[in-house]
Amino acid sequence: MKEVRVGICGLGTVGGGTFRVLARNASLIAGRAGCNIRVTRVATRTPRADLDLGGIPFTTDVFDVVNDPDIDVVVELIGGYEPARELVLAAIAKGKHVVTANKALIAVHGNEIFEAAEEKGVIVAFEAGVAGGIPVIKSIREGMAANRIDTIAGIINGTGNYILTEMRAGREFAEVLREAQDLGYAEADPTFDVEGVDAAHKLTILASTGFGVPLQFTRAYTEGISTITPYDIAHAELLGYRIKHLGIARRRDDGIELRVHPTLVPRSHLIAQVDGVLNAVLVDGDAVGQTMYYGPGAGAEATASAVIADIVDVARSVIYQSGQRVPYLGFDPGAVEDLNVLSMDDIQSAYYLRIQALDRPGVLAKVSSILSEHGINIESIMQKESELKDGRIPVIILTHTVQERQMNRAIEDLEALADVEGQVVRIRAENFN
Numbered sequence: 001m002k003e004v005r006v007g008i009c010g011l012g013t014v015g016g017g018t019f020r021v022l023a024r025n026a027s028l029i030a031g032r033a034g035c036n037i038r039v040t041r042v043a044t045r046t047p048r049a050d051l052d053l054g055g056i057p058f059t060t061d062v063f064d065v066v067n068d069p070d071i072d073v074v075v076e077l078i079g080g081y082e083p084a085r086e087l088v089l090a091a092i093a094k095g096k097h098v099v100t101a102n103k104a105l106i107a108v109h110g111n112e113i114f115e116a117a118e119e120k121g122v123i124v125a126f127e128a129g130v131a132g133g134i135p136v137i138k139s140i141r142e143g144m145a146a147n148r149i150d151t152i153a154g155i156i157n158g159t160g161n162y163i164l165t166e167m168r169a170g171r172e173f174a175e176v177l178r179e180a181q182d183l184g185y186a187e188a189d190p191t192f193d194v195e196g197v198d199a200a201h202k203l204t205i206l207a208s209t210g211f212g213v214p215l216q217f218t219r220a221y222t223e224g225i226s227t228i229t230p231y232d233i234a235h236a237e238l239l240g241y242r243i244k245h246l247g248i249a250r251r252r253d254d255g256i257e258l259r260v261h262p263t264l265v266p267r268s269h270l271i272a273q274v275d276g277v278l279n280a281v282l283v284d285g286d287a288v289g290q291t292m293y294y295g296p297g298a299g300a301e302a303t304a305s306a307v308i309a310d311i312v313d314v315a316r317s318v319i320y321q322s323g324q325r326v327p328y329l330g331f332d333p334g335a336v337e338d339l340n341v342l343s344m345d346d347i348q349s350a351y352y353l354r355i356q357a358l359d360r361p362g363v364l365a366k367v368s369s370i371l372s373e374h375g376i377n378i379e380s381i382m383q384k385e386s387e388l389k390d391g392r393i394p395v396i397i398l399t400h401t402v403q404e405r406q407m408n409r410a411i412e413d414l415e416a417l418a419d420v421e422g423q424v425v426r427i428r429a430e431n432f433n
Contacts, residue, residue, distance in 0.1 A: 002035040004315040007065035009087060010077035011044035014101050014128070016051055017300030018077065018307045023054075033312040035319045041065050066091045073314050075307065076100040085109050088124070092116045097318070099310040101128035101303055107201035107217040110208075114329070123317060125310035130202045131156055131279045133302030134295045135309065140209050140283060141329075147285030149210040153248040153432065156202040158277035158297045159186045159193035160225050160245040164262075165275040168237070170230045185277055185298075195224030196245065196260040203247035207258055208329045210283065211251055212337050215329075216258065219341035223261035232354060232425065235396050236264050239352070239380060242272040243427060255340035257347050264352050264429035270294075271432070282432060290432070345405040350379070354425035355395040355414060359388055363419045367395065370417075374410040376402045392421060398429070 006022075008015055022029065022039060030036045042053060043062040059065070065074055066087060074091040076098060078084055084105045091098050092113070100106065106113070106126045117124045127137045131154075140149065155161045162185050166176040177194065180186040192198040200220040208215045225245050236243050241264035250257040265272045270292055274280040279297030284290050296302035357363045364383070371378060382396040399407075411424045 001030065002319050004033070004035050004037050004072050004318050005040045005070055006037060006073045006075060006311060007041040007043070007068060007071040008039055008075045008077065009043045009062040009065050010079070011042060011046075011048050011051065012077065012079075013300045014303045014307065015042075015044065015075075015077040016048055017302075017304035018075065019051060019053075021301055021304045021308055022311075029308065029312060033315045033319075035315055037311060037315055040070060041068050062087050063090065066094060066096065071096060072318055073097045073099060073311060075311065076102060076105075077307070078102075079104070081105060081108060085113070088113055089116055092120050092122055092124070095120055095122060097123045097125075097314045099125045099128075099307060099314060101126070101307055103129035103198070103201040103205060107204040107215055110205070110215040110329075123314050125314055126205070127310050128303050128306035130205050131281055131293070132158075132295070132297040132299060133305040134279060134281065134293045134297065135306065136206070136281045136283070136293045137209055138309070139291075139293060140206070144283065144285050144288065144291075147287045148251075149283060149285050150251045151249070151284040151432070152203075152206045152210045152281065153246055153250075153430070154271060154281035154292075155244055155274055155279050156206075156247050156281065156297065157193055157196075157199040157245060158279055159190065160196075160199070161274065161279070162277045163194070164225060164228065164233070164243055164245060167228070167230050167233050170234070172230065173226060173228065194226050196222040199245065199247045199260045203249055203258060203260055206247070206281070207249035207256060210249065211256055211339060212329070213256065213339050216341050219258060221259040221261065221344045223259075225262050227425070228262055228427075231394070232352070232427065235354070235382065236352060236427070237267070238382070239264075239396075239398055240267055241265060241352070241429065242267050244271060244274075246271075246430070248430065251339070252342070254346075255342040258341050259344060259347065262427050264350075264427055266431060269432060284432075345403070345408065347404050348401050349404065350401050350429040350431075351397075351399045351407055352425075352427040352429060353395075353397040353399065353411075355397070356392055356421045357395050358419045358421065359391050359393050360419055364395065366417060366419060367397070367414060370413045371397075371399070371410055374402075374406045374413070376400070376406060376410055
């Protein structure tokens, strides 16, 4: 049987999982690939005592893998922007195929990387960069090739989903975050997870794959979950909603929406039922309708499953000399659309508002008047006398769908009222109908 030789750069969580699964399921994978896939060199800064490399050459310099003339496929699992970008471009320059799980690299530098790969006639595969072991990129790029995709939305960061799930029991954000760090779900610096940057990286890739537009990470609106309180979660539940941290990409006639933020989702919707560290991605195509992809969005062997699926795809192309089977982002470069990423001012949503008001006569009338002046209709309003404390009472309002620009102006006017203290809390709502 023919053989494809692989070099793995990075033996951390995903790299170690990839090595183990390749070794454990070698004959099964070979049967599906039509060739043997053999790891011939590994590189990592820190050796893994728990991994038996079986005599495979080991190096601490990832560029030794790139410079090895016998390697066909470089697997980049070191993460981050640099030296990952330099490593991938060097591999491409030497005519080697690349498999990566690095969503940050693809989201920020993907346009440059894919252009270089196109010129050299090599493949860059990145399934593991989005939603861990869920094969959502392949599903969009291949399984839904007949569809005009209008919406991609979902839970694409397990850390944030775990925190919001645990907060439903009344626990505070800071407490649950510390627990997530102890369990290994969150990094020591959790900023990328809890402030939405990680999800924005993934959403950028999903939008480009689904809509056929260039990668535009810098245009994505990003808002985290650190300001969400158990109070908001409980009152959303009373209104029939659940708060989820979603990435939402939506095609419109005048451009595309690209946004990550806490979102009220009806409790009856499938996405609202996805708890813990699991991910779920909803894709809406004009022919097939709504489909949803659900499963582990991280983890050593779950992500390794996606990495190895890409290695198998590349190996088939190498063995059968078929070249790039599918365009990188699902579209031929000449067919990419120049769709504008819309400003958040131009998106439309229903809104949950929490207003800390003084307990005075006429306050609700003033609030309602301001919302009415800005063309905002109220769906429901909630104020409990039992929550009155020190002369202040929270007012919860759920609005009908309105343009964000109108809501921004209304919130400015609400916060200027002498009867309102502090900032108005705003959470957008989606029905996905």
